[in-house]
Amino acid sequence: xxxxxxxxxxxxxxxxxxxxxxxxxxxxxxxxxxxxxxxxxxxxxxxxxxxxxxxxxxxxxxxxxxxxxxxxxxxxxxxxxxxxxxxxxxxxxxxxxxxxxxxxxxxxxxxxxxxxxxxxxxxxxxxxxxxxxxxxxxxxxxxxxxxxxxxxxxxxxxxxxxxxxxxxxxxxxxxxxxxxxxxxxxxxxxxxxxxxxxxxxxxxxxxxxxxxxxxxxxxxxxxxxxxxxxxxxxxxxxxxxxxxxxxxxxxxxxxxxxxxxxxxxxxxxxxxxxxxxxxxxxxxxxxxxxxxxxxxxxxx
Numbered sequence: 699x700x701x702x703x704x705x706x707x708x709x710x711x712x713x714x715x716x717x718x719x720x721x722x723x724x725x726x727x728x729x730x731x732x733x734x735x736x737x738x739x740x741x742x743x744x745x746x747x748x749x750x751x752x753x754x755x756x757x758x759x760x761x762x763x764x765x766x767x768x769x770x771x772x773x774x775x776x777x778x779x780x781x782x783x784x785x786x787x788x789x790x791x792x793x794x795x796x797x798x799x800x801x802x803x804x805x806x807x808x809x810x811x812x813x814x815x816x817x818x819x820x821x822x823x824x825x826x827x828x829x830x831x832x833x834x835x836x837x838x839x840x841x842x843x844x845x846x847x848x849x850x851x852x853x854x855x856x857x858x859x860x861x862x863x864x865x866x867x868x869x870x871x872x873x874x875x876x877x878x879x880x881x882x883x884x885x886x887x888x889x890x891x892x893x894x895x896x897x898x899x900x901x902x903x904x905x906x907x908x909x910x911x912x913x914x915x916x917x918x919x920x921x922x923x924x925x926x927x928x929x930x931x932x933x934x935x936x937x938x939x940x941x942x943x944x945x946x947x948x949x950x951x952x953x954x955x956x957x958x959x960x961x962x963x964x965x966x967x968x969x970x971x972x973x974x975x976x977x978x979x980x981x982x983x984x985x986x987x988x989x990x991x992x993x994x995x996x997x998x
Contacts, residue, residue, distance in 0.1 A: 708748030754823015772896030806884025
């Protein structure tokens, strides 16, 4: 059976502005279950999920408890892997005729010399009003950056280099399980003489999904988000969805904007590395995207 790595955006599980509650996330996961059920008829599915809203919420809750030192980001990422992975496993496992589900807490190796540690750019957490920037930076020591009409916290987002639990993931896939792994891009760690130590960062989950898809020799990479396709002239009266593009045609959309840019770059990287197709589109359209009737297909 063919293999597909599905990268599920954190904002697809928790749309912008929606309350960060367990109930809302479970409701949004209903669409995940329906889409994955269709995919499992033809593919062995490996699911990578985002964690931007969730890890930001944990960081905020963490800071609010003044009596206990704040936990570092690698531990917060591990917590969100467990939380979102558990909720996805509960939702997926409740669907009849689904393969058995396995959630793997996954460490991903990054390099200490990565320039991302000097130039934080990864959005995490809820959105804030622009007027709150000075107060948030003063109170918590955060770096803040505009995200559309709002403000969000930014942290380092280094390039993923290796997946510590890759052999375990591969074995579970071969057993026919639907595997949830590399959540939030994976827990970032530095490799140091055969040992691993946590890194204060959040890895882009689309970049981690590309690395995972390459190492597992997946047939396709499917990036699901809250947009139904990549658009030319987005936000104007001339906007149009791009249905089939080459990596060269998609390159202008691969800006480091924390939104569609990383998804476009991930699709480009996968196609150029493997020669196989990558897809970008909305969560609700998963099957239609692969059929070519919706979303954006990036081909070699």
